[in-house]
Amino acid sequence: xxxxxxxxxxxxxxxxxxxxxxxxxxxxxxxxxxxxxxxxxxxxxxxxxxxxxxxxxxxxxxxxxxxxxxxxxxxxxxxxxxxxxxxxxxxxxxxxxxxxxxxxxxxxxxxxxxxxxxxxxxxxxxxxxxxxxxxxxxxxxxxxxxxxxxxxxxxxxxxxxxxxxxxxxxxxxxxxxxxxxxxxxxxxxxxxxxxxxxxxxxxxxxxxxxxxxxxxxxxxxxxxxxxxxxxxxxxxxxxxxxxxxxxxxxxxxxxxxxxxxxxxxxxxxxxxxxxxxxxxxxxxxxxxxxxxxxxxxxxxxxxxxxxxxxxxxxxxxxxxxxxxxxxxxxxxxxxxxxxxxxxxxxxxxxxxxxxxxxxxxxxxxxxxxxxx
Ligand code: SF4
Numbered sequence: 001x002x003x004x005x006x007x008x009x010x011x012x013x014x015x016x017x018x019x020x021x022x023x024x025x026x027x028x029x030x031x032x033x034x035x036x037x038x039x040x041x042x043x044x045x046x047x048x049x050x051x052x053x054x055x056x057x058x059x060x061x062x063x064x065x066x067x068x069x070x071x072x073x074x075x076x077x078x079x080x081x082x083x084x085x086x087x088x089x090x091x092x093x094x095x096x097x098x099x100x101x102x103x104x105x106x107x108x109x110x111x112x113x114x115x116x117x118x119x120x121x122x123x124x125x126x127x128x129x130x131x132x133x134x135x136x137x138x139x140x141x142x143x144x145x146x147x148x149x150x151x152x153x154x155x156x157x158x159x160x161x162x163x164x165x166x167x168x169x170x171x172x173x174x175x176x177x178x179x180x181x182x183x184x185x186x187x188x189x190x191x192x193x194x195x196x197x198x199x200x201x202x203x204x205x206x207x208x209x210x211x212x213x214x215x216x217x218x219x220x221x222x223x224x225x226x227x228x229x230x231x232x233x234x235x236x237x238x239x240x241x242x243x244x245x246x247x248x249x250x251x252x253x254x255x256x257x258x259x260x261x262x263x264x265x266x267x268x269x270x271x272x273x274x275x276x277x278x279x280x281x282x283x284x285x286x287x288x289x290x291x292x293x294x295x296x297x298x299x300x301x302x303x304x305x306x307x308x309x310x311x312x313x314x315x316x317x318x319x320x321x322x323x324x325x326x327x328x329x330x331x332x333x334x335x336x337x338x339x340x341x342x343x344x345x346x347x348x349x350x351x352x353x354x355x356x357x358x359x360x361x362x363x364x365x366x367x368x369x370x371x372x
Contacts, residue, residue, distance in 0.1 A: 033105055033238045034068040034091055034206055040099030041083075041090050045313050058313045060086040062262035063100070065339065068206075073232060073239040075253030075270065077246050077285065079309055083262040084242045088208040091240070092124050093117060104206070122152045125199035129211035131191035135183040141194050142179040145169070148201040168197040173227060189220035193227065200231070207232075208240045213248060225252055247289050250274045255346070258282045261320045262312055264339065268347030278342040278349040281321050319352065327353060 040063060045056035060083045068074045076084045089095040091102055093109060102109050109120060128134035135144055145168055146161045148154070155161040166176035172193040183191055192212065199207060209228060213221040229252055232239050243249050249256055250270055257267040258279065266279040277283045284303040291297045305324045310316055316323050322332040331352050339348040 031070055032067045032103075033070040034240075035103040036064050036066045036087075036091065036100065037103075038100035039064040039066075039087070039090060039097055039102060041086050041095055042098045056313050058311075059262045059315055060312055061090055061097075062312075062315065064259075064262075064264050066257060066264055066267070068238055068240060070205075070238050071236055072254040073229075073241055073252050075249030075256045076240060076242045076259060077244065077249045077256060078259035079285075080244060081309060081312070082259045083312065084259045085210050087259070088126075088210050088240055088242050092121065092126060092208060094126070118152075122148075122154075122202040123204050124206040124208070125202060125204040127192070127195050127199050127207060127209040127212045130215050131188060131195045132183060132215075134195055135191060137183050140180050140182055141165075141169070141174075141197075144183075144194060145179075145197045145201055148198060152202050154202065164201070165197075168200055169194075171200065171231070172197045187220070188216050189223060192216060192220075192224055196224075196227070196231070200235070204237070206238045206240070208242065210242045211244070212241075214243065214245070221248065228252060246274075246285050258285065261310065261315055263320060263350070265321065265351075266347075266349045267339070268349075269344055272344035272347045276343055278347065278354055279321075279351050280325050280327050280353075282349075319350070 039061055040059070041061040043058040043060060044054045045058050046052045047055045062083070064087060066074075066087075076087065078084050086095060090097045093102070093112075097110055100110075104120060104124065107120070109117065112120065139147075142162070142165050145165045146155075149161050149164060155164050162179075165179055169176045169179060174190065174193050174197070178186075178190075183194070186194065195212075212228070213224050216224060225248060228239065228241070231237060239252075241249060241252050253270040255268060256270050256273040257264050258273070258277075258281065259265065260281050266273060266277060266282045273282060274286070277286055280303075284305050287301060287303040291300050303326070306326075307324050310320070310323055316333075318331070318333040318335055319325070319328070319337050322328045325332070329352070335352065337350040337352050339350045340354065341347070342349045342351075342354040
């Protein structure tokens with residue numbers, strides 16, 4: 001049976017794409033598919049010894065407001081330990097949020113029971129960082145890719161499942177003849193393609209790619225990035241692309257969100273955030289990206305941040321970036337800056353250098369429609 005998604009029919013399932021366009025004006029942008037409001041994932045910090053008393057709170061995700069629009073790729077970038085993987089997991093409830101809400105296609109998923117959650121998980125897949133660790137070495141590619149089909153009851157007969165596995169392998173650029181091989185017989189890039197085929201087996205609308213290229217060679221990274229872009233357009237997927245590699249994020253994303261110490265500190269169209277960032281932290285991240293031009297690379301000004309990233313168990317008061325910010329001034333230790341519109345349409349930054357100190361942002365302002 002032909003995959004209706006491959007023909008593009010399923011791309012329009014749910015609410016239709018609006019007339020809004022991404023920042024390049026090349027692709028229709030949909031309504032909001034996934035939304036987080038005040039999302040928190042806090043873990044107790046326990047002392048050693050027999051009593052294991054709770055001595056503090058580790059704020060891995062600490063009050064995130066974020067919208068992901070149907071059909072877009074949102075790049076989520078930040079240093080290791082900033083909470084971006086935890087946020088991706090919390091959106092799928094692979095870790096339980098301790099506060100706030102996550103809405104998927106209009107349904108608040110934070111209150112769903114296991115059965116309802118399983119039905120919803122079919123519509124949301126995950127591609128993991130390490131394709132070797134995420135694939136069971138004792139299972140063939142066929143068994144690995146067909147497992148979600150069995151779990152979600154998508155193909156009842158063996159022959160139907162085998163045909164669907166072959167279709168999925170072709171979709172990710174693998175020869176269906178490899179279906180009976182084991183993960184150790186593949187290169188890293190091929191294993192990641194198997195992981196993507198498995199993630200697509202449930203016919204998801206939403207895919208979280210968590211550092212999906214981080215463990216691959218540079219040449220293979222480009223292939224996998226291009227594959228993800230092709231799949232997204234062909235299947236009408238909504239992607240959350242999580243990476244510490246800002247150049248990769250710029251390459252694939254329609255919009256970029258920047259995380260620091262459990263909080264989104266800047267978000268906006270990829271072109272705006274990539275060329276004119278408003279938050280000093282984003283500016284520092286961008287200054288570290290090499291420029292692929294010899295003379296420009298020689299003159300590149302690197303912003304070197306002082307000190308280390310504070311512990312998420314000991315978040316600074318006021319602006320959480322203030323201990324490393326070269327522009328920190330009088331209100332920064334006392335007032336936690338809210339995301340507010342700055343620069344280009346749809347660009348928001350949490351920094352007192354822009355706008356009124358401490359002024360909260362209304363929801364309509366926080367998620368403005370991209371310009372036509
Ligand atoms: Fe720097 Fe203050 Fe802006 Fe934070 S609010 S990024 S400390 S200038």
